[in-house]
Amino acid sequence: MTSSRSEPMGLRERKKAKTRAAIQRHALRLFREQGYGATTVDQIAAAAEISPSTFFRYFATKEATALYDPVDPVFIEAAIGQPAELGPIAALRGAVRVVLGQLSEEEMEDVRQRQLLVFREPELRGAIMDQFAEGIDLIAGVAARRTGRAPDDFEARNWAGAVVGVLLASFARAASDPESDYLVALDQALVHLEAGLPL
Numbered sequence: 408m409t410s411s412r413s414e415p416m417g418l419r420e421r422k423k424a425k426t427r428a429a430i431q432r433h434a435l436r437l438f439r440e441q442g443y444g445a446t447t448v449d450q451i452a453a454a455a456e457i458s459p460s461t462f463f464r465y466f467a468t469k470e471a472t473a474l475y476d477p478v479d480p481v482f483i484e485a486a487i488g489q490p491a492e493l494g495p496i497a498a499l500r501g502a503v504r505v506v507l508g509q510l511s512e513e514e515m516e517d518v519r520q521r522q523l524l525v526f527r528e529p530e531l532r533g534a535i536m537d538q539f540a541e542g543i544d545l546i547a548g549v550a551a552r553r554t555g556r557a558p559d560d561f562e563a564r565n566w567a568g569a570v571v572g573v574l575l576a577s578f579a580r581a582a583s584d585p586e587s588d589y590l591v592a593l594d595q596a597l598v599h600l601e602a603g604l605p606l
Contacts, residue, residue, distance in 0.1 A: 426457070430455045431472050433451055434469070443528050473524055486553075489501045498553060500594055503594060507589065526579055543571050544567075547563045547567035574596060
């Protein structure tokens, strides 16, 4: 592909990402204002000034607007791109600092509000468990690439499960405590894991 064709493609992808973010932002605002159950796709579409059919081009369901985390793929790439001499947990800690450290206060508050919604809504809480299962696959892939193991290696998957567990615990704590620092909570969770989870 030539550069003259790749540039419009990049612009198109950025426009899609901007539209997806706007839809999610309006959805989360409506969920806070009137409740998740009382909010409809039509209301979200109207708030985002799009048609319901456009909404469904970006999100398959209302639930998906709460579950979608735009930070995930960026975090995985940042973890893979950390210096080779870092161990797997140090690479994750570095990725957390890089990715979340670039978010504005408003974006961090959006992250917190989304996590709070997911953990408080029974319908969403069940669905997020499926996403954490997928997260084990993603993080095992990071471990595999950084250590030269296969993604289905027992130890890599076991380690990934432990990472997901401590991240889940820190997400729940940060989401329910408006005074907590999200970045600090994640880093503390990974430090505790690296120390062997001592009690």
